[in-house]
Amino acid sequence: MSGNGGTADGGARPTGGAGGAGPGGTDGGIGTGGVGGAIGGDAGTSAGCNVSPVNPNATKQAKNLLCYIYSQYGNHVLSGQQETSWSNPDGDIGWYSDNGMKAPAILGGDYLYPNGTSARAIAYWNAGGITMIRYHMGAPPSSDTYENAKGSANIDNVVRDGTTENISFRSKLDYAAGELKKLQDANVAVIWAPFHEVQPNGWFWWAKGSGAQFVSLWKYMFDYFTETKGLNNVIWLLPFSGSPNSTYYPGSKFLDLSGPDTYDTNQPFTALFGSAKSVIGTTMPIPLHETGLIPSPSAMFPGAAPWVLFNIWAGYQSDGTHNDVENIKKVYADAHTVTRDEVPGLK
Amino acid sequence: MSRALKSLVALSLVVVAASYISWRRAQVTISAIQSKRAHAHGSELRPAADEIVKAEVQAASPSKPSPVSQRKSFLDEPALMATLRRLESKDASISLRLAREGNARFPDGADAAERAWIVVKSLDTLRRFHEGRDEAELMVSRYPGTSWALDVERHTLIYPLDQPSREEMQAADPVAH
Numbered sequence: 001m002s003g004n005g006g007t008a009d010g011g012a013r014p015t016g017g018a019g020g021a022g023p024g025g026t027d028g029g030i031g032t033g034g035v036g037g038a039i040g041g042d043a044g045t046s047a048g049c050n051v052s053p054v055n056p057n058a059t060k061q062a063k064n065l066l067c068y069i070y071s072q073y074g075n076h077v078l079s080g081q082q083e084t085s086w087s088n089p090d091g092d093i094g095w096y097s098d099n100g101m102k103a104p105a106i107l108g109g110d111y112l113y114p115n116g117t118s119a120r121a122i123a124y125w126n127a128g129g130i131t132m133i134r135y136h137m138g139a140p141p142s143s144d145t146y147e148n149a150k151g152s153a154n155i156d157n158v159v160r161d162g163t164t165e166n167i168s169f170r171s172k173l174d175y176a177a178g179e180l181k182k183l184q185d186a187n188v189a190v191i192w193a194p195f196h197e198v199q200p201n202g203w204f205w206w207a208k209g210s211g212a213q214f215v216s217l218w219k220y221m222f223d224y225f226t227e228t229k230g231l232n233n234v235i236w237l238l239p240f241s242g243s244p245n246s247t248y249y250p251g252s253k254f255l256d257l258s259g260p261d262t263y264d265t266n267q268p269f270t271a272l273f274g275s276a277k278s279v280i281g282t283t284m285p286i287p288l289h290e291t292g293l294i295p296s297p298s299a300m301f302p303g304a305a306p307w308v309l310f311n312i313w314a315g316y317q318s319d320g321t322h323n324d325v326e327n328i329k330k331v332y333a334d335a336h337t338v339t340r341d342e343v344p345g346l347k
Numbered sequence: 348m349s350r351a352l353k354s355l356v357a358l359s360l361v362v363v364a365a366s367y368i369s370w371r372r373a374q375v376t377i378s379a380i381q382s383k384r385a386h387a388h389g390s391e392l393r394p395a396a397d398e399i400v401k402a403e404v405q406a407a408s409p410s411k412p413s414p415v416s417q418r419k420s421f422l423d424e425p426a427l428m429a430t431l432r433r434l435e436s437k438d439a440s441i442s443l444r445l446a447r448e449g450n451a452r453f454p455d456g457a458d459a460a461e462r463a464w465i466v467v468k469s470l471d472t473l474r475r476f477h478e479g480r481d482e483a484e485l486m487v488s489r490y491p492g493t494s495w496a497l498d499v500e501r502h503t504l505i506y507p508l509d510q511p512s513r514e515e516m517q518a519a520d521p522v523a524h
Contacts, residue, residue: 086506086507086510087507111513112513113513113516114513114516114517115516115520138512138513143512143513143514143515144512144513144514145510145511145512145513146506146508146510147474147476147508148512150471150472150502151474152472175513175517200435201435201436203468203471203502208436263494263497263498263500263501264494264497265492265497292497292501313501313505314505315505
């Protein structure tokens with residue numbers, strides 16, 4: 001492969017084996033070689049793959065998942081769909097079959113909604129898919145509501161042991177860890193995307209402080225989940241907003257994946273891919289963890305914006321406003337697009 | 348003392364008195380607003396917000412015309428936007444007021460959509476969610492397809508308001524958890 005550069009923060013993530021393809025170099029060009037798009041068989045297992053999750057105790061399933069994601073970077077894009085957790089969570093995936101399409105490779109969930117999120121994630125994995133979960137956590141010490149996620153918190157106190165905010169934060173982490181543990185006990189790996197849309201002056205409480213405060217928040221959760229809670233089934237995704245910012249980047253020792261989101265319409269969002277790469281580096285696969293408009297693989301590849309996955313936001317696929325059904329069908333039929341039935345065994 | 352001299356002295360006294368009253372009112376207003384802001388935020392005023400408050404008070408002082416349309420004309424559109432962007436979310440009430448005033452004065456300005464976005468985001472920060480949603484609906488129809496409208500739409504018009512908290516949902520269905 002070409003352009004196997006280090007990460008923006010100086011780290012170097014080994015690639016090769018199953019993960020032998022990827023966008024390389026500073027020119028955004030696509031590397032060649034590696035699996036080159038093999039789907040199925042052993043392509044998704046960690047055998048022969050020297051990519052390792054940041055958690056040294058990662059489960060076999062987590063290693064397989066990360067290796068598989070690396071193997072697809074630069075040559076394929078994993079399809080994804082966020083569920084409408086608050087009203088009809090099964091409706092979004094059902095919409096694809098109702099319209100004659102295969103199921104997305106990835107189901108997106110939200111732990112703001114406790115009822116059934118983990119159960120649906122486990123079921124999706126057992127059906128051959130991948131799950132990606134975020135969490136609209138309310139600003140400590142307030143409860144978890146969408147409105148409270150847009151509140152404000154004293155982040156210094158949130159990470160200072162014993163404060164009211166910290167006790168609340170730990171309670172929320174305990175809840176989320178308990179849900180992720182359900183997945184681990186079921187041998188399910190998960191792409192965990194907490195504190196999403198981080199940027200200076202963002203909408204959510206975790207994005208209303210400084211970069212240093214956010215990094216302390218991220219590391220606190222990372223340490224608590226990996227060391228205290230023994231969660232080893234997690235692939236850590238740092239989900240930027242449409243303005244990736246290096247001061248909010250904890251570094252590659254604390255995450256496995258990172259990427260932005262956008263609701264703009266200038267797909268495939270080439271400039272955004274470039275700005276993300278300038279922060280995240282040229283080696284780590286870059287996901288489009290949320291999008292309003294589905295990007296077209298024919299425009300993404302080979303080098304314009306080779307997102308490793310896209311995740312259409314809840315309801316945006318079917319509301320008749322943000323996407324055209326025929327265009328989604330076209331994208332799902334594209335040879336670059338991975339659907340659930342094409343995900344190899346990761347168990 | 349001649350009559351003309353007496354008149355001049357009297358006029359001078361009136362001017363001095365008026366100036367003093369004007370100055371005192373401005374000081375009282377500054378103190379009141381600073382006290383209100385400091386109380387609301389539990390901390391000292393941030394420099395940017397403080398600067399804006401003083402500018403507002405200066406513009407609203409009795410020595411200047413008082414109608415809103417006139418007293419707010421001290422900032423042109425670029426200067427207003429520079430101020431709003433510098434404020435970010437440091438003081439949502441001031442951002443809300445300036446953005447609304449800006450769009451009243453420059454409804455078709457180049458940055459009108461951004462100001463409308465600031466209005467909605469400020470209302471959210473102030474936890475005036477229903478008002479924010481009403482503003483968001485207006486904004487999305489007024490500036491369709493702009494990145495500002497798309498951003499507001501997904502953050503204010505997708506999730507239903509006033510749902511039970513996650514904790515309440517769990518308490519209502521303890522078996523599932």
